[in-house]
Amino acid sequence: MTRPPLRARLLSALAGDPDGTPSWVRALADGDDRGYFADGGAAWTVHAGTATFVAGIRALLIQALHPGAMAGVHDFSRYREDPIGRLTGTVRWIICVTYGSTEQAHAETARVGRLHQRVSGTYSTDAGPRSYSASDATLVEWVHLAFTEAFLGAHQRWGGPIPGGADAYVREWAQAGRLMHVADPPESEAALRSRMDAYLDRGELVSDARVAEVVRFLRDVRFTGSMRLAYRVLFAAAVASLPRRYRKLLGLRRTLLPVVTATRIVLAVSSRALGSGPRAQDFARQRHRRLQNAMNTDGSAIPSAADEVS
Numbered sequence: 001m002t003r004p005p006l007r008a009r010l011l012s013a014l015a016g017d018p019d020g021t022p023s024w025v026r027a028l029a030d031g032d033d034r035g036y037f038a039d040g041g042a043a044w045t046v047h048a049g050t051a052t053f054v055a056g057i058r059a060l061l062i063q064a065l066h067p068g069a070m071a072g073v074h075d076f077s078r079y080r081e082d083p084i085g086r087l088t089g090t091v092r093w094i095i096c097v098t099y100g101s102t103e104q105a106h107a108e109t110a111r112v113g114r115l116h117q118r119v120s121g122t123y124s125t126d127a128g129p130r131s132y133s134a135s136d137a138t139l140v141e142w143v144h145l146a147f148t149e150a151f152l153g154a155h156q157r158w159g160g161p162i163p164g165g166a167d168a169y170v171r172e173w174a175q176a177g178r179l180m181h182v183a184d185p186p187e188s189e190a191a192l193r194s195r196m197d198a199y200l201d202r203g204e205l206v207s208d209a210r211v212a213e214v215v216r217f218l219r220d221v222r223f224t225g226s227m228r229l230a231y232r233v234l235f236a237a238a239v240a241s242l243p244r245r246y247r248k249l250l251g252l253r254r255t256l257l258p259v260v261t262a263t264r265i266v267l268a269v270s271s272r273a274l275g276s277g278p279r280a281q282d283f284a285r286q287r288h289r290r291l292q293n294a295m296n297t298d299g300s301a302i303p304s305a306a307d308e309v310s
Contacts, residue, residue, distance in 0.1 A: 007273040009227055021278070024092055024108070028283035031101025032291070036176075039281070039288060042162050042169040046151055047098045048281055050267040050274070051158040056090070057218060057238035059150035062246055064214045065205040066142045068132035071123035074210050089115075097176050099284035109179045137183060144177040144185060145196050152189065157241050157260070158267055200245055207249050215250060230266045237263040 008018035037043040046052075064070050096108035116134035123130055132139065152169055155162065162169050166189040177185030186192040199205050223231045239247060240254045247253070 029286040043172040046155045049159040050270045051154040054237045055151040055154035062146040144182045
């Protein structure tokens with residue numbers, strides 16, 4: 001059997017579709033406003049880069065350190081049986097919020113919210129059982145913080161310049177946090193890191209058998225062939241790029257291999273493969289062009305997300 005080309009394998013993993021154009025990607029061309037984030041802005045730039053491949057792994061490792069978040073993953077996530085499906089679900093939310101119209105961003109956030117409604121239960125602590133829910137303010141905040149830190153950190157190591165700098169990315173992506181009902185999300189890199197350090201300082205992050213299970217799984221996700229080799233490099237990159245305190249808590253060590261250089265090679269090959277066909281931002285730009293043409297025709301202004309944000 002002929003192996004699918006690299007682009008098809010990457011897009012199957014990321015979007016659940018070998019062409020990268022499931023209905024929710026094509027819908028990026030629809031809508032009546034420019035969305036929450038500007039073309040060429042910080043969020044578009046960071047999320048368009050292949051450093052996101054490292055960031056996704058890094059975010060999962062950091063998120064797992066919160067026992068409430070870890071309990072939800074352990075009790076409800078399909079990551080063991082369907083890791084690709086779990087990945088594409090997360091990618092879908094990121095892409096729709098980043099590149100979609102405000103209507104699509106809200107619809108996708110509502111879809112995720114419905115999935116989270118059933119995620120609740122209890123987990124054990126030294127002080128006894130403690131309840132958790134995916135809607136808990138602390139858990140929602142932690143997931144947002146871990147995501148923002150991971151995507152920013154990976155891009156700083158393997159991506160290019162960020163328009164407006166790191167603070168611009170944290171400030172822009174705070175809007176995604178607000179969509180998920182994060183109260184007062186940080187809007188600068190310093191505030192982000194200070195907020196995360198507070199979790200460590202309060203002793204709210206722990207490593208236990210469940211965390212070790214997730215780490216073992218993430219270390220050896222079931223890819224085959226060149227994808228398997230590439231993933232091993234990306235996992236090593238995620239570990240190497242973690243702030244030392246998180247890496248130590250996870251019980252992970254940096255590899256002795258030249259992981260930074262190896263990761264640059266893997267990401268460059270992936271970028272060339274993905275660049276051979278349309279990507280999510282191309283569909284978003286179709287919407288922008290349609291709206292711009294309409295404005296040129298009737299002289300009206302293009303609605304912007306800023307008009308909807310109080």
